[in-house]
Amino acid sequence: MSEEEHLGRIRFKSRAEELCGVRRKLKAMLRVKTCQCETTECIIIAINEACMNVIEHAYKGRCDGDILLDVFCDDRKLVFRLTDFADRVDPAVLRPKDLNNMEPGGLGVYLLDEIMDELRFMPCSHGEGNILEMKKCLDDNGQPVRHGENYGNE
Amino acid sequence: MFPTIEKDGRTTICLEGEVDLAVSPRLRRQILDILYTGKGLTIQLTNVEYIDSSGVACLVEAYQYARKHDISFDLDGVNQAVMRVLKLAKLDGVLPIR
Numbered sequence: 001m002s003e004e005e006h007l008g009r010i011r012f013k014s015r016a017e018e019l020c021g022v023r024r025k026l027k028a029m030l031r032v033k034t035c036q037c038e039t040t041e042c043i044i045i046a047i048n049e050a051c052m053n054v055i056e057h058a059y060k061g062r063c064d065g066d067i068l069l070d071v072f073c074d075d076r077k078l079v080f081r082l083t084d085f086a087d088r089v090d091p092a093v094l095r096p097k098d099l100n101n102m103e104p105g106g107l108g109v110y111l112l113d114e115i116m117d118e119l120r121f122m123p124c125s126h127g128e129g130n131i132l133e134m135k136k137c138l139d140d141n142g143q144p145v146r147h148g149e150n151y152g153n154e
Numbered sequence: 155m156f157p158t159i160e161k162d163g164r165t166t167i168c169l170e171g172e173v174d175l176a177v178s179p180r181l182r183r184q185i186l187d188i189l190y191t192g193k194g195l196t197i198q199l200t201n202v203e204y205i206d207s208s209g210v211a212c213l214v215e216a217y218q219y220a221r222k223h224d225i226s227f228d229l230d231g232v233n234q235a236v237m238r239v240l241k242l243a244k245l246d247g248v249l250p251i252r
Contacts, residue, residue: 016175023172023204038238045239048206052175107207107214107243114242 004079007032007071014055014065014084022069023048033073036142043078043136046115049108050082050132057093058086058130078136081122085129091121094132117144155184164194164226170201173209182212189219189227196252200231205239217249228252 010025012018023044030040051067059065065086072079094109112119118135137145159166165188173181188195197213199205213229220227228250232240240246 019174019176019206020172041235041238042242045206045242048174052206052208055175107210111207111239111242 004072004074007073009071010069012051012067012069013063014059014067014086015063016052016055019048019051019055022051026069026071029071030078033078033142039136039138039142039144042115042144043080046112046134046136047080047082049112050080050134052108053093053112054082054084054086054130054132058084058089060086062086075140077117077138080134080136082132082134083124083129085126088128089121089130094119094121156181158188159198164196166196166198166230168198168201172204173202173212174204174206175208178206178208178212181209182215185212185216186219189216189223189225192223192225194226195220196228196230198230199236200233202233202236205236207239207243210239210243210245213249214245 007029008025010022010029012022026044026047027040030043047069051069054067055065065084068081068083070081070083072081094113112134115136116134117137118133120133122131122133124131139145156170157168159168167181167184167188169181185195185197195216197216217227219225230252232251237246240249
């Protein structure tokens with residue numbers, strides 16, 4: 001089994017205005033990993049949605065909360081750990097809604113679930129808050145390997 | 155506020171840059187204020203570099219309101235960055251795209 005490399009950590013506050021910078025830094029980090037451009041764009045969409053959820057639902061509008069995004073990789077996958085220090089959230093929030101109802105809300109979790117291969121809350125060593133781990137599996141060419149995935153580009 | 159164009163009784167909102175949680179609450183207000191007047195509305199997306207689910211939610215809400223109140227509504231200039239998200243959300247065949 002290959003060893004995980006820590007590509008880096010992005011630290012930011014729970015403000016919507018921070019998200020633009022997070023996306024830029026993440027893009028630079030993923031460029032180092034040289035995964036396929038379309039895959040990178042989709043991963044950025046997913047991570048942005050996860051960060052939004054922390055800002056909106058974990059910190060509930062508080063602007064001074066700390067958020068950490070750690071990125072790891074090995075030769076077959078990218079792993080993202082998003083840590084916050086807010087109250088614990090119900091893991092059921094990761095259940096995507098039925099899009100057939102076309103409600104304006106709930107799209108974020110749907111996108112996250114659609115793009116990532118694995119989502120799970122990890123135990124928090126710091127006693128409070130939440131750690132959401134997201135995994136994206138890649139083949140040798142940096143292409144996604146999940147169930148014939150093509151991000152809707154049929 | 156995003157710039158608008160008025161022509162033949164129809165309003166076009168020209169979105170640009172990154173439409174994310176930092177701007178979508180204001181965009182939602184701007185869209186609804188126009189729709190409340192009963193005027194037709196086009197959302198021009200050519201210069202959008204990024205859109206997240208909060209931005210897409212504005213488009214969905216606008217479409218639903220317009221449909222319910224029989225107001226003309228469509229999206230124009232849907233570029234690759236926007237289409238990527240609409241396809242992921244399976245909304246590319248639902249929202250009215252010119």
